[in-house]
Amino acid sequence: MSGxxxxxxxxxxxxxxxxxxxxxxAVHVIPDESGQTLQASIVAFLADGSVVVGNQGRAExxxxxxxxxxSTKRLIGRAFDSGQVQDAIRALPYxxxxxxxxxxxxxxxxxxxxxxxxxxxxxxxxxxxxxxxxGRSVQRAVITVxxxxxxxxxxxxxxxxxxxxxxxLRVINEPTAAALAYGYGHDVNARIAIYDFxxxxxxxxxxxxxxxxxxxxxxxxxxxxxxxxxDERLIxxxxxxxxxxxxxxxxxxxxxxxxxxxxxxxxKIELTQTDRAVVSVQDLASGxxxxxxxxxxxxxxxxxxxxxxxxxxxxxLVCDEALRNARLTADDLDHVILVGGSTRMPLVRDxxxxxxxxxxxxxxxxxxxxxxxxxxxxxALAEDHFVENRPQEAALLLDVTPQSLGIASGGEYFELLxxxxxxxxxxxxxxxxxxxDGQTEVRxxxxxxxxxxxxxxxxxxxxxxxxxxxxxxxxxxxxxxxxIDTNGMMLVRATDRETGLEQAxxxxxxxxxxxxxxxxxxxxxxQ
Amino acid sequence: MNLKGQNLGQxxxxxxxxxARCIIFDNGNIPSSxxxxxxxxxxxxxxxxRLDTCLEQIDQTTRLVVLAGPFDAxxxxxxxxxxxxxxxxxSISIYxxxxxxxxxxxxxxxxxxxxxxxCLPPSAPSAVxxxxxxxSLERRRLLSHHEDIPTGPALTLDRLWDRxxxxxxxxxxxxxxxxxxxxxxxxxxxxxxxxxxxxxxxWAENNPALKRxxxxxxxxxSEIHKVxxxxxxxxxxxxxxxxxxxxRYEPSCLATHIRQEIDECETQQGLNAVLQSIDARMDGDxxxxxxxxxxALAIEPNNGWLQMRADAVQTVHRLNTQCGEWS
Numbered sequence: 001m002s003g004x005x006x007x008x009x010x011x012x013x014x015x016x017x018x019x020x021x022x023x024x025x026a027v028h029v030i031p032d033e034s035g036q037t038l039q040a041s042i043v044a045f046l047a048d049g050s051v052v053v054g055n056q057g058r059a060e061x062x063x064x065x066x067x068x069x070x071s072t073k074r075l076i077g078r079a080f081d082s083g084q085v086q087d088a089i090r091a092l093p094y095x096x097x098x099x100x101x102x103x104x105x106x107x108x109x110x111x112x113x114x115x116x117x118x119x120x121x122x123x124x125x126x127x128x129x130x131x132x133x134x135g136r137s138v139q140r141a142v143i144t145v146x147x148x149x150x151x152x153x154x155x156x157x158x159x160x161x162x163x164x165x166x167x168x169l170r171v172i173n174e175p176t177a178a179a180l181a182y183g184y185g186h187d188v189n190a191r192i193a194i195y196d197f198x199x200x201x202x203x204x205x206x207x208x209x210x211x212x213x214x215x216x217x218x219x220x221x222x223x224x225x226x227x228x229x230x231d232e233r234l235i236x237x238x239x240x241x242x243x244x245x246x247x248x249x250x251x252x253x254x255x256x257x258x259x260x261x262x263x264x265x266x267x268k269i270e271l272t273q274t275d276r277a278v279v280s281v282q283d284l285a286s287g288x289x290x291x292x293x294x295x296x297x298x299x300x301x302x303x304x305x306x307x308x309x310x311x312x313x314x315x316x317l318v319c320d321e322a323l324r325n326a327r328l329t330a331d332d333l334d335h336v337i338l339v340g341g342s343t344r345m346p347l348v349r350d351x352x353x354x355x356x357x358x359x360x361x362x363x364x365x366x367x368x369x370x371x372x373x374x375x376x377x378x379x380a381l382a383e384d385h386f387v388e389n390r391p392q393e394a395a396l397l398l399d400v401t402p403q404s405l406g407i408a409s410g411g412e413y414f415e416l417l418x419x420x421x422x423x424x425x426x427x428x429x430x431x432x433x434x435x436x437d438g439q440t441e442v443r444x445x446x447x448x449x450x451x452x453x454x455x456x457x458x459x460x461x462x463x464x465x466x467x468x469x470x471x472x473x474x475x476x477x478x479x480x481x482x483x484i485d486t487n488g489m490m491l492v493r494a495t496d497r498e499t500g501l502e503q504a505x506x507x508x509x510x511x512x513x514x515x516x517x518x519x520x521x522x523x524x525x526x527q
Numbered sequence: 528m529n530l531k532g533q534n535l536g537q538x539x540x541x542x543x544x545x546x547a548r549c550i551i552f553d554n555g556n557i558p559s560s561x562x563x564x565x566x567x568x569x570x571x572x573x574x575x576x577r578l579d580t581c582l583e584q585i586d587q588t589t590r591l592v593v594l595a596g597p598f599d600a601x602x603x604x605x606x607x608x609x610x611x612x613x614x615x616x617x618s619i620s621i622y623x624x625x626x627x628x629x630x631x632x633x634x635x636x637x638x639x640x641x642x643x644x645x646c647l648p649p650s651a652p653s654a655v656x657x658x659x660x661x662x663s664l665e666r667r668r669l670l671s672h673h674e675d676i677p678t679g680p681a682l683t684l685d686r687l688w689d690r691x692x693x694x695x696x697x698x699x700x701x702x703x704x705x706x707x708x709x710x711x712x713x714x715x716x717x718x719x720x721x722x723x724x725x726x727x728x729x730w731a732e733n734n735p736a737l738k739r740x741x742x743x744x745x746x747x748x749s750e751i752h753k754v755x756x757x758x759x760x761x762x763x764x765x766x767x768x769x770x771x772x773x774x775r776y777e778p779s780c781l782a783t784h785i786r787q788e789i790d791e792c793e794t795q796q797g798l799n800a801v802l803q804s805i806d807a808r809m810d811g812d813x814x815x816x817x818x819x820x821x822x823a824l825a826i827e828p829n830n831g832w833l834q835m836r837a838d839a840v841q842t843v844h845r846l847n848t849q850c851g852e853w854s
Contacts, residue, residue, distance in 0.1 A: 210716065213716050213719075213720065215712075215716070380725070381725060381728055382729075383729070394726075396719065396720060396723055396725065396726075397725075398716075398719065398723075422753070423749055423752070423753070425724065425742060425745060425746060425749070426746065426749055426753075427746055483742075483746070485742075486724060486725065497635060498631050498635070499655075499659075500635065500638065500645075500659070500662075501658065501659070501662060502662065
């Protein structure tokens, strides 16, 4: 084993997570005690106060759904009042509560946990697996996020890593990581599309791969479209069948719904291999007279396909957008690579093949490919290229920012500072001035999104310029540079135009946690 | 306090030279407030009353060069360029003193034009000078790290940064003006390979100032890539170069009437044609300017403003041809 400290790559998924590491140039996908390379992103809080993370937590979903947390990726870095969080709350059996501002918390047995804390527990489990596998301590990691994640979602994911005791070297986009895993070391010269259909998110990224340079041309995504929607469809069908069989609704029975979720997932997987699935669940609920009611349900692949066709079709709207932004058509692409568990479905493969007009490639394991790419990037970042004096051999990622960054202008309009699909790192500048005499503070609301009006975008937070020089209004001119770094996260620098001195800034993140809350999380994580 | 060269014994001067970190050109114009600000920094000061001697003294231990006027922009520009072209040029802070910097906008403009760090009038109070000095030295602190970093990347970045100060985008990328987008991308990628922050992560890890500089270089590089691969931005950049205001893409430095004309266009193709026309006008090629305006009008036939401009260009073209015939 080489002397340098390893950097692990973690794919923190909605449903499953995976950890990998590069040792002496070879990628190892790290298995758990029972040989599984995928870990469920589940944190179960048991009655005795202990916490079970990963595959062992799976069983708890059915036993104790209200105290078992999953799909936190759907909540991370989002505002409590946003439609997405509200939708998620309706679908999730555990309690999500609102913090002092817009930050969501999960309430378990009277105790509240911030979302990054729970994600951090999953990351810690991955870190422990890696340490056990390598037989040494691991401190550094590269974590992947959906390409469409905004600044807050990335910041919170990085915070989760920190709470897990990891130094997060880089937050990289999942499709880009997949491209790296696919192309690195194979001397590929091609224009490829990564079709990443995961448990909770969909992303498509178009890249130019030239030897060791991976240049993203455009990316688009829907962070609320995934395999979960297909499961949801199946659960609805089963609930309807149950109602028809017994004249009894399951709407108010979270335990039964949680069991059906498990069954739906299994049925979906079964239907990728067989043409027909037969579902039989015992003791799903008890009838009015106390008898136990079960469910019998049959489904063939074709009718399953018909029921989910529209969900898959929605992914192509996103693909259209990515192609349009890249000023390309499907014919310009050399390959399409499938990533994410949902692309195992024959329906998805067929429809993707039709859309892009070429047979999609799936020779890489769609569940592990993202984590593998993260580890390759980690290895590239850990190396000192110039000491080795062969910078040309290391992979170089040139990624783009998925959403436009801007500020409010004229009340409701979105003034663009950085356009989406701009290569990162990049910056947008604007000059701000005072509007009253002796004003010492300027506050700037920063938004990210795809819309032309601010209402259609997400408020990232407020940048506060404070301690301004006292002068008549309009005399203090502050040049503010909004930078998006290689992590896709925002940095702000401000200079006083007249004096040329650096101006102090503060960023108040809207769905973020207060300093006290973060300190509390760190203290609890250290225990 | 007066530290003019002729007032110091030769021995004293030699001793100072050994720890020369600050070189001052002083022809009697430097006020005492500057010396008191410099005194706080505990630098070895090497004063000189000839500009050439002063520049010759600069070596790799130099951290600050102070030049006091009265010079015109030309002399200052030459001096700054000479310093920046030196091997470790971009790690040296340059402090220019001149009466004209009492105009603060001019001072800010000169600072970016000349890549100087501080442009202050002689009347600046010593507290202001100290603060500026501290900030600029921090920014240029890279020099002290040259010892513990591999020289390869430092020099590569060094040269790149230097070229970014005094060359246009094409020269920086080392490609021709007629290169197509693919050619420009290729050159960009080749440079990105060595200049990307990821490449320098390891040795810049614990040095925020160095990190900042590396990211500044890369941001500029990516700006160049963005401008040159975008047809409209590229045409606008050509205008910026021709109007002589800047080597960078700064549409705001274009003359007001040009900016107005650009803003009046309603379509991308129309804009492209108008940019071609302005370009031709700057070259004095009124025939081509006319043809391009007609092309723009064909794309935007209902644009009244455009019609007016086209008529004006037409008139100039006609007069121009007539004058040509008469002479």
